[in-house]
Amino acid sequence: MKGLRYRSDYAQTDTGFSELGRLINDTFEIDISPLNRLGHDPSIIAFGWWHEERLVANVSLYERQFYLDGNRVFAFGVQSVAVRPDWRGKGLFRDLMLRALRYADTRAELVILVTGTPELYKPFGFRQLHExxxxxxxxxxxxxxxxxxxxxxxxxxxxxxxxxxxxxxxxxxxxxxxxxxxxxxxxxxxxxxxxxxxxxxxxxxxxxxxxxxxxxxxxxxxxxxxxxxxxxxxxxxxxxxxxxxxxxxxxxxxxxxxxxxDNGYMVRGAFAPEGQAFMLSDMRV
CATH class of the missing domain: 3.40.630 (Aminopeptidase)
Known part of the structure; x- marks a missing residue:
């Protein structure tokens, strides 16, 4: 798109994380800056569209290690999905989700996310879980x-x-x-x-x-x-x-x-405990 530049190299840099933090805070009013002191997750991969030095749309993946029905399962979580208001309606969310899912699907059989807007993710093959x-x-x-x-x-x-x-x-x-x-x-x-x-x-x-x-x-x-x-x-x-x-x-x-x-969990791929009584840790954002 004219005036925009795609990047996926910024999640683990100081300037990139800072700009990602600004986008998250502006969109969700969540301040992630305490992680500068407490420690970032080194597995995060961010997919984003930039306008000059400003991040205007982002989808991030991070590695997850699950134990499901007795088996250890490697998965990816989706987080920090945000598009600035003046850049919405231009297909940036769909573009970045498809890029992130292509990356995840070649490396893991399970992708999981938490959302309050499940209808946005059903077209990408996600289904809701109840805890x-x-x-x-x-x-x-x-x-x-x-x-x-x-x-x-x-x-x-x-x-x-x-x-x-x-x-x-x-x-x-x-x-x-x-x-x-x-x-x-x-x-x-x-x-x-x-x-x-x-x-x-x-x-x-x-x-x-x-x-x-x-x-x-x-x-x-x-x-x-x-x-x-x-x-x-x-x-x-x-x-x-x-x-x-x-x-x-x-x-x-x-x-x-x-x-x-319903705590907002959605999955794409096999989730062995589905339909049973379970809950994943509530200590997450």
Missing amino acids: TIFSAELTLQNSTTEYRDLSLDAAEDVSLLRDIFSRRVPTSLLAAACDHPSLFFLRAVLTPDIRLVYLPALDAVAALRTTREALVLMDVVAAKIPTLEDILANIGFGRGRVDVHFTPDRLGWKPQRQHRV
């Missing part, structure tokens, strides 16, 4: 209350998180991901009521939220997945409802209730 929240009313008699809240503003805490991420195992063998921690970090930064709690006796980090109705367990990062009872005992939980926002098959626990939800 499940797992809940129960629990009472614990013995609590050790042995934990430490982590801060992403503290270098030693970020270092501890990176170390545990380097050793993490999947929270589920039915449906889980072991991805780069950048989106986990960004979700925690953008959502101040999420607590990152280190449990030294378990050498695990739990991502937690507390609502009026329940304690929400959003993710667990550990070299060995502890039981739900051990996690709750170490954070001093006594009695109440617990909602687990990931597939709980490794928690040594059976939920009393399951609530089906």
Whole structure:
């Protein structure tokens, strides 16, 4: 298109990432600049149209490592899909999606994305997935209350998180991901009521939220997945409802209730747990 230049070489450069960040912030009001300090995902590949030094349209891919129905699966995720308002209606979104999918389809059998506008992606062969929240009313008699809240503003805490991420195992063998921690970090930064709690006796980090109705367990990062009872005992939980926002098959626990939800996931390709009760980690943007 006249006046535009196609590029796919900018995601891992300082100036390119900065311009990508401006596009994301202008479009979605999401500030990704904390990743300059916390660390970028080195697997990101961006496909974009530029007008002079300004990025006007972008589609990015990043590598994902899934465990699905007992098997390890390599996939690509689609993210940062944005077109500036004055450049919409010119076919840039379709062009970049096709370029990204051609790249992904020759390297993986599964492509996944999260969206609030599924109709945009159905023409590209994506279909919607529904997830499940797992809940129960629990009472614990013995609590050790042995934990430490982590801060992403503290270098030693970020270092501890990176170390545990380097050793993490999947929270589920039915449906889980072991991805780069950048989106986990960004979700925690953008959502101040999420607590990152280190449990030294378990050498695990739990991502937690507390609502009026329940304690929400959003993710667990550990070299060995502890039981739900051990996690709750170490954070001093006594009695109440617990909602687990990931597939709980490794928690040594059976939920009393399951609530089906649409969290915006869409897939292109085979997704083995499809139709079963599962949830991927809620610690993503």
